[in-house]
Amino acid sequence: MSVIAEAALAGFFQVLFDKLTSPELWKIFQQEKVDADLKKWAITLRNIRKVLADAEEKQMTDEFVKSWLAELQDLAYDADDILDEFATEALRRELNAEEASTSTVIIKFINDCVGSDRDFVTLMRSKIEDIDTRLQKIVKDKKDLELKENSGGRTITTRSWPPSTSLVNESRTYGRDEDKKKIVKLLLESSDAQLSVIPIVGMGGLGKTTLAQLVYRDNEVSNYFDLKAWVCVSEDFDNLRLTKEILHSFTSKPWDNNSTLDSLQVELEEKLSTKKFLLILDDVWNEDYVLWTELRKPFESGALGSKIVVTTRNFGVTSTMGTTLPYKLEELSHDACLRVFTHHALDATDFSKYPELKEFGQKIVNKCKGVPLAAKVLGGLLRTARNRNEWENVLNSKILDIPEEKGKIFSVLKLSYNYLPSHLKRCFAYCSLFPKDDEFEEKDLVLLWMAEGLV
Incomplete structure (x- = not known):
């Protein structure tokens, strides 16, 4: 089972929950007295979903977790088939009730497919018991695997490659001269704004950090600003840590691990007061507007024309932090x-x-x-x-x-994938079914997603 298929489970679970709580289906659940069993399914699956983020991380290195996810996926698909059979049975009964005004050919076709009421009830109870047994085993195995619950946000993992620095060898960078000129122009142009935030956005591996490094080390830029600082943000947007690192980058002052966020922000505000500064925040993932507004408070003491450059592969970050249109970095020639x-x-x-x-x-x-x-x-x-x-x-x-x-391509791509919402993960996973180099129209793909109940 592919990594993408396993990670798509979170999105598929939402489809199951929607069916389990559907008013149309709940009516037939109650008629056949299986509503208590299916209610237990919903509760158990919700508890399992809490550990999916941790399981998706660990399955890369733990074969037992990978096997557990495979069993869970098989069970989820089988449970979905059962719910679809209930939906078909509900439709059959509705058609039977309207027999006077409905083609008997359609009714006979559906009856031949799913059988009589009694056959259906007997078959469904047997299938539900099978799911119950398998679900109990999955819950037991979950405890043995000691998977961590996630309260709803993304799991923050330690980055597996070193943080960026401002150093760059310009003679060994290629194809970004025009991009550099455009960003430098944005930095040097006069502005009535107290603080401008310029996002550089693009997919992982395009060279956003390299472009920011080229701009940061540019002589004209260095002469224009009174102060400069470079901080690699990464996935963990912790205001205390970031404020420490920003203050250290501006002042080279040693960290005091006992300092509070308040004392650090006051000190940073004093340092930046009436100064025109440039701050590079590299590799940002945070979309929480409240966190950002708290972090930026000291920056508002700077002189007119102060600038912050944010590099990100996430367009949601640009709307949260940016004050200008994002600069979209394109592929190299x-x-x-x-x-x-x-x-x-x-x-x-x-x-x-x-x-x-x-x-x-x-x-x-x-x-x-x-x-x-x-x-x-x-x-x-x-x-x-x-x-x-x-x-x-x-x-x-x-x-x-x-x-x-020997390379970080897969890590870069997987991080972008992990940050997709669960419903988009499942749509993305569907694309893996197409053969390599297969061409398809966007509209056709969306129709296939709709047919699968993904959108």
Whole structure:
């Protein structure tokens, strides 16, 4: 079972809850005296759903959790089939009640499919008992796995790669000159606003952090602002931690672990008072407006023209924090992506020294789709390889074939996926059913989602 299918369980559970609480279905549940059993299902499934976020994380490294999720998915689909049979039976009875005005051909067809009332009741009770037994086992196994409950928000996990810094080697970055000019222009233009927040948004691996680094180290920018600071925010938007790191970046003052948020914010406010400052908040995920308004209080003491640049792959962050239109970072051009690849693979800017590898290199870069992180990882895999067969193997490999310790592409993609709402996870998971390179129309895909009850 795929990782995406397992993570889609949270969205599928919502579909089950909607059916279990449907007034139309609840009527037939009560008629057949199975409402008490199905009410227990709803309560048990709600308790199980609380640990799904933790299970989705742990199944990557724990085979027992992965197996538990597989059993849970099978049970959820079987329970959904039972509820669909109840819905069909409810429709059959409704048609029977309106027999005088309804085609008897339709009624006979449905009767042939689901059988008589007595057959239906006997069959459903047997299936419900089977689900009850399996559900009890899943609950028992859940306790043995010691999965942690999540109160409703996303599980915050420690990032598996180091935080960013402001350092960058400009001679080794490619294809972002125009983007840099545009962001620098936004930073240097005069403004009547006390504080402007400029979001840079784009998918993971596009180079948002690199662009922010280029801007941060620009001489004209450095001369324009009185103070500068760089802080990597990541998934954990903790105001106490962030205020400490921001204050430290502005002042280089050692942290005092006993300081309160109030004392830190007062000190930061005094430091920024009447100063024109630039703050880079890299890799932001927070969409909580209240948290953001609390964090930004000290920044409002700065001079006119103070700027904050936020990098994020989440458009929800731009509406929460931004005061200007977000700057949407696009993919690199093919030539720029090729230079990134050859730099990391051959320590060169072209294939002049290795013409026999050019054909494979060009095709590998085409697979990168303008994403510099992909070009960097694939180039790094081939850094010590000069054999045509090794390059062909990388060309024919899938992204999931790349060992995690040799690249962070999967981690970057999975983090973006984890932050999708549960109902969108299930829609996204459906796309994995299509063969590689299969083309489909957006409208057709939405109709398929609707047919599956996803939207």
